[in-house]
Amino acid sequence: MERICLDKTASKAVDDYLEYRRIVGEDDGGRLFSPEEYEEYKRAVFPQRLHNRLYVSFGVPGGIDCKLIGPETPCFCTHRYKQHQTDFEEVPSERPIALPCRVQGCRCLAFQYVHLNGSQPVRCRCKHSAYDHSETSEHLCGKCSSCSGFRSPYSCGCGQPSFAHQTLVETKAEREARGCPVGRDVPYAAMGGLTGFSSLADGYLRLDDSGAGAPHLSVLSSQQPRAFQEHVFEKASGPAAASGPAAASGPAAASGHTEESSVTSVTRALSDLSTREEEDMAYLERRYQDRMKAEKMAVKQKASSSRGRPSTKPASLPSTKPTTSLCSKQPTKQPTK
Secondary structure: OOOOHHHHHHHHHHHHHHHHHHHHHHOOOOOOOOOOHHHHHHHHHHHHHHHOOOEEEEEEOOOEEEOOOOOOOOOOOEEEHHHEEEOOOOOOOOOOOOEEOOOOOOOOOOOOOEEOOOEEEEEEOOEHHHEOOOOEEEEEEEEOOOOOOOOOOEEEEOOEHHHEEHHHHHOHHHHHHHOOOOOOOOOOOOOOOOOOOOHOOOHHHOOOOOOOOOOOOOHHHOOOOOOOOOOHHHHHOHHHHHHOHHHHOHHHHHHHOOOHHHHHHHHHHHHHHOOOOHHHHHHHHHHHHHHHHHHHHHHHHHHHHHHHHOOOOOOOOOOOOOOOOOHHHOOOOOOOO
16 A cells, blocks of 8 residues: 655645535535635635524434434435535525535435435335435336335334434524534534534434533533433532542642642543443343342242142052962963873
């Protein structure tokens, strides 16, 4: 494998091009903007993306987001999300919000995600792939006349069939009202529903079950008691962590507590926290031990009751039939001729 070495100037040029591609996306039509056009484009587009960003997700209504749409996520029409219209000067008032495809000749009127089985889309109930269906809103099959539209019985990881899912396009306020993460305001094109690295995983594989990410710093610094279960960061940085070695050493030791030692104490507290899997395994182990003890007690009680209970089997009466021994029989004497 050939090793390529770049100096600082070339490395900066690569980083600038990657940032240019993230910001411009497919809007340049394959021709790079000049520096003046690039600056004019950023002045025109940045306010729209910061205030009118649309979050796109795929899931069952009222459930978790099974898939968060990103720039490279394919649509039913096989084109990427970044090839659809994602920037609006004013957010449309009608719902659902349609994001038509901008590729010339494509008849896709709205971005629609379809489940993938590996790298290929799932098949319809007519046994044909999504590629064999029309990209129009009806999604009629082009290989058979009996199909009334694409409808796949594929089971998602959330337990629901594929046809029960829908692609949801919503604003920042609508997504916050659902209690879902919105992330930071970024100027990049076609970000969709991506808010962090965890957004790249499916809904049931994300580690953060709350959907809101790490709590705000004001929540961590607040000393107010809470009735609900504390966040994992709160358990390490809250009063429980403050009652560690620094609090036990007195105010004199706490005053000389350096920043490095505080970071070390928080790191140790985080490593000492028990995860949900460990708590579940401990609970199942206790249930197993209780069941084994109950089975042993049942066996002991059954054995003790069988020993102390009088036998109900009737005693055998002596037999009045005379017994004859085979060895006492004398052989009959044969008459002599």
